[in-house]
Amino acid sequence: MKFAFPIPAGLNVTLRTLAFSLLSGLSATSVAGAWPVLEHPQHARIEPIGDQLRLNGTPMRISRVLTALPVSALATHYRKVLGKPLADAEAGGAQVLAQGRGDFFITITIQPQPEGGSEALVAVADSQAGHPALARPIGLALPANSTLISDLESIDGETASRQLVIANAHGLRTNLDHLSDSLAQRGLHPDGPPLAGREASLVQAFRGASGEARIVLVRREATTHAVLTLLSRRP
Template sequence: MKRTFALLVLFASPAPSAALAEPWPALAHPQDAHVESIGERVRLNGVPMRLTRVITALPTEAAAAHYQHALGAPVAHAQTGHTQVLAQARGAFFITVSITPLPDGRSEALSAVADSRAAREAVGRPAGLTLPANSELLSDMESIDGTLASRQLVLINPHSLRTNLDRLSASLAARGLRPNGPPLADGDDALAQAFSGTAGEAQLVLVRRDGTTRAVLTLLSRQP
């Protein structure tokens, strides 16, 4: 993705079994808007999502009114700073639209459609990778763009940079990924290590601050 998006993702109460076969809902965007699909095959913390970025000439209030009409009742409406957020449960899905003003008077709308049934099934989903002990997984983002599959894990734990590097390197070695030379260090507080192998590539960034290490691990692989 070209940008980092802050998404407000809430999940609805259990949907009836008849909703299991529901198609993904479509959202009508403003006329003449620029619509960019961020991902048709994205998972955030195990939850399938479809993300769309929209640039419209409408000012924020008009854009919010458009989406409120497009969603239909009932719609939850909240405002955080300059951003307006609309949210709606629709069968087995949950829809959010975040609308933010742009400096030139236009608006940017970020829509997320999440499969709320899959959200319940994803609770307790394993990371699929052996993490250092006492790690807390903050985020698990997966996406497929053509034949390139990516997964990014963000975690924190109390261990040193070296311990994290050793433990995560061992986990990656079990997947056939080996270090590309020595790690790059930025003082005593940050390390970066690249990996590659027949299974693909990986990038690991470790930052230690106030007795806590934050690790960002990005895995890349080619799909058939």
């Protein structure tokens, strides 16, 4: 069994820029309850990323579109498909298009590929459905005074993945011990000793009957960031 995270190259850009689209307040007409469907370029390869995704409680659908078109031509295509009003900007070396359609928000992040051509990561978020889930429990005891930076969920067939990114002032070992105890309550135990990186970092893998987990800890400037990835088998 392999981890569903790290998420594909470029998706981090999409997730960051999604916040921009959610705050943009753009409006457009759409059929209530129907997810927007976009027309992709001819001969493009479409790769859905998970059957179901949630970012900080917001349901999402994300697809990776690979095409021989250059970034400029691909951006022109999606500008025509989306129409106006449309937010159009560059972020992190990528071209980002964002649009609101009723309860839905669309973010398209376009960037070149090293071997030529370009890719578009098309994210559609149902912000209305996400509101009741914003305060849902994490289901895991975090170290005291931790800040939850992001919460990404993915369901792909019988495999459910969840990635939590947290930050706090505790040391690496304190974080590792606390999170290890929390995972033990879920039946997940260390799979070998933790691996120490060149810098102030630790990586620990976990296994159990219910699935797998991995903790990546990095400490810089008196702050520890923890990336906890959980992979479980759905009943």
